[in-house]
Amino acid sequence: MIRFLTVKNIINIIAEIGLETCFIHLTQLLQQEFSRWQSFEKMPRIASHFPYGVIELMPIHDEQFYAYKYVNGHPTNPQRGQLTVIAMGMLAEVSTGYPLLISEMTLLTALRTAATAALASQYLARSNARSLLIIGTGSQAEFLVLALKAVLNIQVVYFFDIDQRALEKFARNLMGYQIELRLCNDVKKIIKKVDIIVTATAKKGQTLILENSWLVPGLHINGIGGDCPGKTELDPAILRRAKVVVEYLQQSKCEGEIQQLDEYSCVELWEIITGKKTGRESNDEVTVFDSVGFALEDYTVLKYFYNLSKEMGIGEEIDLIPKVDDSRNLFSLLCTRHPKFHN
Amino acid sequence: MIRFLTVKNIINIIAEIGLETCFIHLTQLLQQEFSRWQSFEKMPRIASHFPYGVIELMPIHDEQFYAYKYVNGHPTNPQRGQLTVIAMGMLAEVSTGYPLLISEMTLLTALRTAATAALASQYLARSNARSLLIIGTGSQAEFLVLALKAVLNIQVVYFFDIDQRALEKFARNLMGYQIELRLCNDVKKIIKKVDIIVTATAKKGQTLILENSWLVPGLHINGIGGDCPGKTELDPAILRRAKVVVEYLQQSKCEGEIQQLDEYSCVELWEIITGKKTGRESNDEVTVFDSVGFALEDYTVLKYFYNLSKEMGIGEEIDLIPKVDDSRNLFSLLCTRHPKFHN
Numbered sequence: 062m063i064r065f066l067t068v069k070n071i072i073n074i075i076a077e078i079g080l081e082t083c084f085i086h087l088t089q090l091l092q093q094e095f096s097r098w099q100s101f102e103k104m105p106r107i108a109s110h111f112p113y114g115v116i117e118l119m120p121i122h123d124e125q126f127y128a129y130k131y132v133n134g135h136p137t138n139p140q141r142g143q144l145t146v147i148a149m150g151m152l153a154e155v156s157t158g159y160p161l162l163i164s165e166m167t168l169l170t171a172l173r174t175a176a177t178a179a180l181a182s183q184y185l186a187r188s189n190a191r192s193l194l195i196i197g198t199g200s201q202a203e204f205l206v207l208a209l210k211a212v213l214n215i216q217v218v219y220f221f222d223i224d225q226r227a228l229e230k231f232a233r234n235l236m237g238y239q240i241e242l243r244l245c246n247d248v249k250k251i252i253k254k255v256d257i258i259v260t261a262t263a264k265k266g267q268t269l270i271l272e273n274s275w276l277v278p279g280l281h282i283n284g285i286g287g288d289c290p291g292k293t294e295l296d297p298a299i300l301r302r303a304k305v306v307v308e309y310l311q312q313s314k315c316e317g318e319i320q321q322l323d324e325y326s327c328v329e330l331w332e333i334i335t336g337k338k339t340g341r342e343s344n345d346e347v348t349v350f351d352s353v354g355f356a357l358e359d360y361t362v363l364k365y366f367y368n369l370s371k372e373m374g375i376g377e378e379i380d381l382i383p384k385v386d387d388s389r390n391l392f393s394l395l396c397t398r399h400p401k402f403h404n
Numbered sequence: 405m406i407r408f409l410t411v412k413n414i415i416n417i418i419a420e421i422g423l424e425t426c427f428i429h430l431t432q433l434l435q436q437e438f439s440r441w442q443s444f445e446k447m448p449r450i451a452s453h454f455p456y457g458v459i460e461l462m463p464i465h466d467e468q469f470y471a472y473k474y475v476n477g478h479p480t481n482p483q484r485g486q487l488t489v490i491a492m493g494m495l496a497e498v499s500t501g502y503p504l505l506i507s508e509m510t511l512l513t514a515l516r517t518a519a520t521a522a523l524a525s526q527y528l529a530r531s532n533a534r535s536l537l538i539i540g541t542g543s544q545a546e547f548l549v550l551a552l553k554a555v556l557n558i559q560v561v562y563f564f565d566i567d568q569r570a571l572e573k574f575a576r577n578l579m580g581y582q583i584e585l586r587l588c589n590d591v592k593k594i595i596k597k598v599d600i601i602v603t604a605t606a607k608k609g610q611t612l613i614l615e616n617s618w619l620v621p622g623l624h625i626n627g628i629g630g631d632c633p634g635k636t637e638l639d640p641a642i643l644r645r646a647k648v649v650v651e652y653l654q655q656s657k658c659e660g661e662i663q664q665l666d667e668y669s670c671v672e673l674w675e676i677i678t679g680k681k682t683g684r685e686s687n688d689e690v691t692v693f694d695s696v697g698f699a700l701e702d703y704t705v706l707k708y709f710y711n712l713s714k715e716m717g718i719g720e721e722i723d724l725i726p727k728v729d730d731s732r733n734l735f736s737l738l739c740t741r742h743p744k745f746h747n
């Protein structure tokens with residue numbers, strides 16, 4: 062039997078440990094896994110593009126575990142009451158090829174994206190950062206804000222969206238989390254007051270959610286929404302001026318903000334985590350984490366929830382592995398005379 | 405909720421329709437899908453090789469469905485009582501990216517491999533073929549023999565293996581299937597008596613299960629066991645002499661028997677199915693189906709069992725898709741105040 066984590070199981074695990082603790086652990090685990098970057102066999106995700114969306118497979122492995130995620134992105138799904146992104150993933154044992162865990166990953170993807178942004182911000186935001194502005198209060202927004210709050214010392218959150226209902230649900234969801242929430246009506250003006258900006262819009266195409274002329278020295282930007290070919294949020298002049306950190310250059314150069322540049326000098330996140338490259342170098346530097354989401358983050362969150370699931374005894378079991386006495390006798394499963402058939 | 409087919413579900417579906425009917429349907433469906441080869445976006449499978457095995461992802465899609473399979477191959481697993489191959493797959497809807505079906509695919513892989521060999525044999529074996537020799541009576545053997553029997557008019561089956569227990573389990577499993585089973589002690593001698601040869605050994609490395617000098621005119625060979633880099637079963641002289649048919653050249657040239665050749669002139673299976681190329685041209689010709697297994701076969705068997713599962717009402721449902729009233733409100737799942745949390 063294979064362990065299976067449903068949406069409900071994931072919700073219960075998070076409720077048990079608390080979302081803040083979950084983000085703190087996950088950020089620590091991401092830091093550990095990114096530190097041993099060379100231990101992983103990596104490849105850019107395998108994306109199939111359609112007129113109305115994208116479907117991707119994201120595999121990665123080290124010597125012990127193989128992980129992959131199936132994930133889609135269909136921006137028009139919400140028009141039919143469906144989610145833009147649905148994901149599921151598997152963790153398997155490399156030594157046998159046997160699956161260990163199959164899990165929902167729609168929630169896990171939101172968690173790991175937010176925790177990775179928090180991890181990058183630990184190295185890139187000013188150490189005295191206390192306030193942030195989030196532009197785009199869609200389905201990722203609360204996760205991003207709470208992960209940053211859990212790991213940094215964020216006290217004030219300005220929030221902006223062009224959709225009034227998205228603003229309302231964001232404010233409603235974050236009531237009771239001890240954050241000073243401030244509705245932002247003028248992005249250009251508020252930028253001057255904050256330490257960190259998060260862009261997380263669903264807007265398609267090459268947009269200018271942030272313009273270079275609006276920025277002030279010392280800002281750190283987490284660019285979350287520009288994450289596939291043709292979809293960007295930042296003024297390319299920002300990328301030329303700032304220190305830009307990506308997860309995995311080979312993937313990010315096609316999917317991230319840096320797809321707008323002909324030439325780029327980026328740092329990979331693992332390089333600043335291991336000290337190979339420096340993170341923020343001065344209080345005046347502008348830094349960008351150009352996040353697109355990488356398989357190593359899925360690997361990390363799958364391993365984390367696999368262990369939590371075993372420790373807490375939360376999870377289902379599914380009948381995915383044929384049980385045969387003799388490994389060469391797969392056919393015995395279909396023998397009606399065989400007692401297994403009548404189990 | 406997503407439909408899920410367990411091992412038990414698959415066994416029950418096959419028991420309901422009967423294995424022979426299942427093979428006849430599946431062969432017909434494979435013929436239909438291979439006929440519209442140009443409708444599919446194809447790629448060689450994504451393989452991760454380890455000292456003790458391989459783990460693969462095999463995606464494919466047309467405009468309606470996206471399918472992928474996770475499958476391993478670990479030849480030493482049986483030493484620990486585990487199966488060499490475990491597989492699971494998904495069928496998803498291209499228009500939304502939503503999964504439709506997750507299924508065990510260890511059994512389904514055995515079915516589709518056998519049905520594809522039967523399909524190829526319809527075009528490549530002599531029309532009066534009545535007898536076959538199978539070399540290697542491991543976990544695939546009964547499936548291969550029964551698929552060929554279901555689709556062609558096979559009456560006599562010679563069987564050979566170096567493992568006495570594998571021979572016994574094969575003979576035991578096929579009792580009652582109205583096949584004249586004859587134990588083969590001398591492959592070279594029996595080759596002269598049969599119309600079709602199936603090689604399906606688990607032997608690693610470049611082996612010579614069949615030598616060119618043993619062959620007689622008119623034979624059709626289904627080469628099943630040579631299916632990954634470094635693993636072949638046939639004398640390369642056979643491949644130079646015979647008409648060789650592969651599933652998908654881009655994948656087969658690295659994984660199939662033809663990996664042994666510097667130059668090859670192969671036909672792809674869809675080309676003979678659509679009449680673009682000719683299958684068998686004379687009674688004297690030697691033909692080879694160099695099978696490695698291709699994602700289109702997984703697509704076909706997943707679609708077939710998805711439809712069977714719906715028609716028969718067999719299958720489980722799993723909680724893999726978050727249910728939210730507002731697609732932008734994924735976070736509501738984690739709001740303890742939210743009634744959904746207490747479901």
